[in-house]
Amino acid sequence: MSLYQDVIIAGFGGQGVMLIGNLLAYAGMEAGLEVTYIPVYGPEMRGGTANCTVVISSEDIGSPIIQRPKSLIAMNQPSMDKFQPRMQDGGIQIINSSLVDPALADPRVITYSVPANEIADGIGNTRMANMVALGAYVQATGAVPLDVVKKSLTSVISSHYSHLIPKNADALQAGADHVAAQMR
Amino acid sequence: MSAEQIAFKAPEIMIDRATHYCPGCHHGIAHRLVGEVLTEMGLVDDTLCVGSIGCSVFIYNYLNVDAVEAPHGRAPAVATGLKRSRKDKFVFTYQGDGDLASIGMAEIVHAANRGERISVVFVNNTVYGMTGGQMAPTTLIGQKTTTCPAGRCLDREGAPIRMSEIIGGLGGTAYCERASLDSVKNIRRAKKAIRKAFEVQQQGIGFGFVELLSGCPTNWRMDAVAANKRITEEMIPYFPLGVYKDVTAEGGCACTEHGTDSKEDK
Amino acid sequence: MSDNKRIFIKGNEAIARGALAAGLTCYFGYPITPQNDIPEFLSAELPAVGGEFVQAESEVASANMLLGAAAGGARAMTTSSSPGISLMQEAISYMAGSDLPAVIVNISRGGPGLGDIGSSQGDYFQSTRGGGHGDYRTMVLAPGTCQEGYDMMIQAFDMAFKYRNPVLVLGDAIVGQMKEPVTPWVPESISNYGVEDWCLSGAVGREKRLLKSLFLEEGALAGQNIHLQEKYTAMQAEARADVYACDDAELVVVAYGSIGRIVKSSVRKLRSEGHKVGLVRPLTLYPFPATVLEDLAKAGKRFLTIEHNCGQMVEDVRLSIRKYADSDFHGHMPGELPGSDDFVQPILARLGR
Ligand SMILES: Cc1ncc(C[n+]2csc(CCOP(=O)(O)OP(=O)(O)O)c2C)c(N)n1
Ligand code: SF4
Ligand SMILES: [Mg+2]
Numbered sequence: 001m002s003l004y005q006d007v008i009i010a011g012f013g014g015q016g017v018m019l020i021g022n023l024l025a026y027a028g029m030e031a032g033l034e035v036t037y038i039p040v041y042g043p044e045m046r047g048g049t050a051n052c053t054v055v056i057s058s059e060d061i062g063s064p065i066i067q068r069p070k071s072l073i074a075m076n077q078p079s080m081d082k083f084q085p086r087m088q089d090g091g092i093q094i095i096n097s098s099l100v101d102p103a104l105a106d107p108r109v110i111t112y113s114v115p116a117n118e119i120a121d122g123i124g125n126t127r128m129a130n131m132v133a134l135g136a137y138v139q140a141t142g143a144v145p146l147d148v149v150k151k152s153l154t155s156v157i158s159s160h161y162s163h164l165i166p167k168n169a170d171a172l173q174a175g176a177d178h179v180a181a182q183m184r
Numbered sequence: 185m186s187a188e189q190i191a192f193k194a195p196e197i198m199i200d201r202a203t204h205y206c207p208g209c210h211h212g213i214a215h216r217l218v219g220e221v222l223t224e225m226g227l228v229d230d231t232l233c234v235g236s237i238g239c240s241v242f243i244y245n246y247l248n249v250d251a252v253e254a255p256h257g258r259a260p261a262v263a264t265g266l267k268r269s270r271k272d273k274f275v276f277t278y279q280g281d282g283d284l285a286s287i288g289m290a291e292i293v294h295a296a297n298r299g300e301r302i303s304v305v306f307v308n309n310t311v312y313g314m315t316g317g318q319m320a321p322t323t324l325i326g327q328k329t330t331t332c333p334a335g336r337c338l339d340r341e342g343a344p345i346r347m348s349e350i351i352g353g354l355g356g357t358a359y360c361e362r363a364s365l366d367s368v369k370n371i372r373r374a375k376k377a378i379r380k381a382f383e384v385q386q387q388g389i390g391f392g393f394v395e396l397l398s399g400c401p402t403n404w405r406m407d408a409v410a411a412n413k414r415i416t417e418e419m420i421p422y423f424p425l426g427v428y429k430d431v432t433a434e435g436g437c438a439c440t441e442h443g444t445d446s447k448e449d450k
Numbered sequence: 451m452s453d454n455k456r457i458f459i460k461g462n463e464a465i466a467r468g469a470l471a472a473g474l475t476c477y478f479g480y481p482i483t484p485q486n487d488i489p490e491f492l493s494a495e496l497p498a499v500g501g502e503f504v505q506a507e508s509e510v511a512s513a514n515m516l517l518g519a520a521a522g523g524a525r526a527m528t529t530s531s532s533p534g535i536s537l538m539q540e541a542i543s544y545m546a547g548s549d550l551p552a553v554i555v556n557i558s559r560g561g562p563g564l565g566d567i568g569s570s571q572g573d574y575f576q577s578t579r580g581g582g583h584g585d586y587r588t589m590v591l592a593p594g595t596c597q598e599g600y601d602m603m604i605q606a607f608d609m610a611f612k613y614r615n616p617v618l619v620l621g622d623a624i625v626g627q628m629k630e631p632v633t634p635w636v637p638e639s640i641s642n643y644g645v646e647d648w649c650l651s652g653a654v655g656r657e658k659r660l661l662k663s664l665f666l667e668e669g670a671l672a673g674q675n676i677h678l679q680e681k682y683t684a685m686q687a688e689a690r691a692d693v694y695a696c697d698d699a700e701l702v703v704v705a706y707g708s709i710g711r712i713v714k715s716s717v718r719k720l721r722s723e724g725h726k727v728g729l730v731r732p733l734t735l736y737p738f739p740a741t742v743l744e745d746l747a748k749a750g751k752r753f754l755t756i757e758h759n760c761g762q763m764v765e766d767v768r769l770s771i772r773k774y775a776d777s778d779f780h781g782h783m784p785g786e787l788p789g790s791d792d793f794v795q796p797i798l799a800r801l802g803r
Binding site: 034 | 456458624627628629630631711712713714715716717718787788789790791792
């Protein structure tokens with residue numbers, strides 16, 4: 001069966017959007033698929049917003065740059081404002097409802113509101129909001145199996161932070177659970 | 185006293201906008217000092233700025249003067265051409281250590297040696313800031329950067345280059361001083377140094393050079409306070425502050441043997 | 451031999467690793483965005499395998515260090531981006547004129563002048579027309595994926611020594627900065643094509659050797675130029691292109707590097723809607739895969755060249771097909787990141803839809 005997914009992941013610098021982009025793409029590779037990851041880099045990165053694009057496919061990938069994404073992870077309001085209008089009809093977006101107003105979700109697309117900061121807080125560290133959002137995305141799209149994402153944590157998180165891996169796995173699971181409840 | 189008192193006001197020459205510099209970066213301070221000196225010397229309308237390639241490439245966004253962008257390292261050559269075509273104007277370059285002491289070594293040495301009537305503001309932060317913290321010619325021994333991950337090694341990469349010592353040793357230099365931006369006291373002294381390096385151009389007596397030891401907290405991977413401390417404790421001992429050449433008392437280094445000096449058009 | 455486990459790395463790192471696999475022993479470079487990952491990676495990894503890493507004082511110096519290492523017979527390279535490559539042209543011309551093998555990587559950016567640090571194909575002319583002074587060519591390889599970045603480094607070193615000529619690997623900010631899975635491999639054997647017979651190694655028990663590009667004696671420069679031209683003729687056999695969905699195509703799009711792969715998405719989309727469009731993605735820009743295009747032209751195809759510049763490769767496409775067809779051109783301006791949607795309309799317009 002042919003599989004194709006693309007996603008723009010966007011947020012403030014420091015919210016770890018590049019990290020989950022890397023993690024998702026890495027997991028896609030571990031799942032035996034073709035993947036591309038492309039960050040927005042350069043002076044733009046100083047301070048402002050950050051975003052990256054991941055494509056996951058069962059066949060070789062053409063464009064790594066996606067103008068009308070099938071899905072979006074919006075970690076903050078400016079990211080939703082910027083990228084939601086570009087989404088394909090019927091696409092899937094995960095919004096971090098801790099910082100994004102769900103009332104602004106466009107009915108053109110399927111929206112999963114995930115209070116990622118609060119859920120991460122509950123696990124013990126707000127900084128894992130990115131992992132909550134990724135878990136939610138994986139559950140909502142089925143792009144890659146969640147356990148492959150969890151297994152990939154060791155390859156993407158620097159050894160300096162390896163003690164945080166179990167908590168990150170919990171955060172991924174919590175995000176997935178949150179969406180699973182909404183999907184039912 | 186109820187009314188608010190304005191304790192500090194930026195000179196008019198400074199364009200009122202937020203800079204793109206990282207928190208704790210000293211380029212902003214250096215820009216302001218240059219702006220203040222130009223204002224105090226009454227040069228605002230007569231100044232032509234030659235920008236260089238580095239984090240300060242956007243200096244033209246902050247100083248309200250005519251400006252031209254030079255290729256990486258070539259600002260002293262561009263300034264030479266500009267001054268020679270506009271002898272009545274005040275021409276200065278503003279260059280980082282990668283720009284001036286690495287790729288631009290030939291241009292800076294020869295402009296100084298010719299005694300070009302230009303002034304150079306040299307911001308030494310011991311790294312290539314703009315490109316992400318690679319080794320610069322001024323990187324200190326043992327300092328880790330992205331292209332000397334084990335720390336700069338004397339044997340492999342040579343010793344950090346002391347530019348003020350070199351420029352101070354050249355015939356055409358009229359004034360050369362190294363100052364620092366790590367403390368209020370040193371910032372005050374730095375402003376005087378900039379003024380002297382600018383005045384020799386106005387007096388037509390030779391090349392003016394001022395080196396400013398500056399912080400790059402981002403690429404040094406430390407906060408602004410620690411960066412200031414690093415300047416005080418590590419940079420100043422290796423790059424001693426002070427005047428390396430001053431010929432203002434002798435009336436400059438202009439050539440007298442061969443009649444009129446074409447560069448001096450006063 | 452090859453370890454089949456895929457690794458997930460940036461194109462820049464793939465290029466650096468490919469060079470190591472190709473037996474790189476000397477690297478010279480000067481920082482410039484968007485290729486800094488290459489020297490940063492090699493500053494740690496090359497000394498670790500006994501190689502030499504030098505951060506030069508400028509690109510002028512890097513390129514001349516490369517000339518020196520090439521004269522010494524080393525597998526050497528430098529990497530940079532557009533403005534830095536401009537500064538290297540004098541040394542590249544000397545290397546070409548002196549028959550010296552060297553690899554130069556250009557992770558190009560937008561121009562002219564300081565331009566920007568984004569993607570661009572503005573250096574096509576500079577790359578394929580020699581770039582510096584005199585009648586010479588460098589071989590030019592154009593990766594569009596991270597794996598091609600790795601593979602083409604191995605090819606680049608092989609070609610440089612085979613032809614004793616500088617080889618340029620021309621990527622851009624997209625290829626350099628994106629990450630993809632790459633399967634690392636090491637060639638079973640590395641041939642230096644008799645480098646010992648011409649490099650400078652000390653005239654012990656043999657005639658002294660001289661590597662130069664100055665030819666003042668009567669007829670000597672003409673002779674050297676004839677020799678170089680013969681070399682470039684022989685090189686034509688190395689031309690390669692990736693041909694996709696062209697058999698039944700009415701319209702063939704020609705695009706290289708990152709733009710080639712982005713256009714592939716546009717072509718796939720249009721194919722899925724029943725439009726008969728194909729893609730030729732040149733993998734070598736010099737030598738240019740002219741016969742591939744000529745054969746398609748003979749078969750009656752129409753052509754559209756798409757580039758991330760104001761129209762450069764289109765001249766080579768037109769030259770290749772001139773006897774049978776012409777090519778339209780669509781340029782995506784440097785300064786704007788391209789995506790596959792940008793090319794759908796231009797292709798449809800040429801299809802007359
Ligand atoms: C010919 C050329 N080579 C390299 C570069 C890339 N480059 C841009 S800024 C810079 C170095 C800046 O360092 P420095 O002069 O120390 O200024 P800083 O950013 O630290 O203030 C380099 C190498 C360039 N623009 N042009
Ligand atoms: S990178 Fe360094 S020099 Fe550049 S703006 Fe930031 S602190 Fe200043
Ligand atoms: Mg610097």
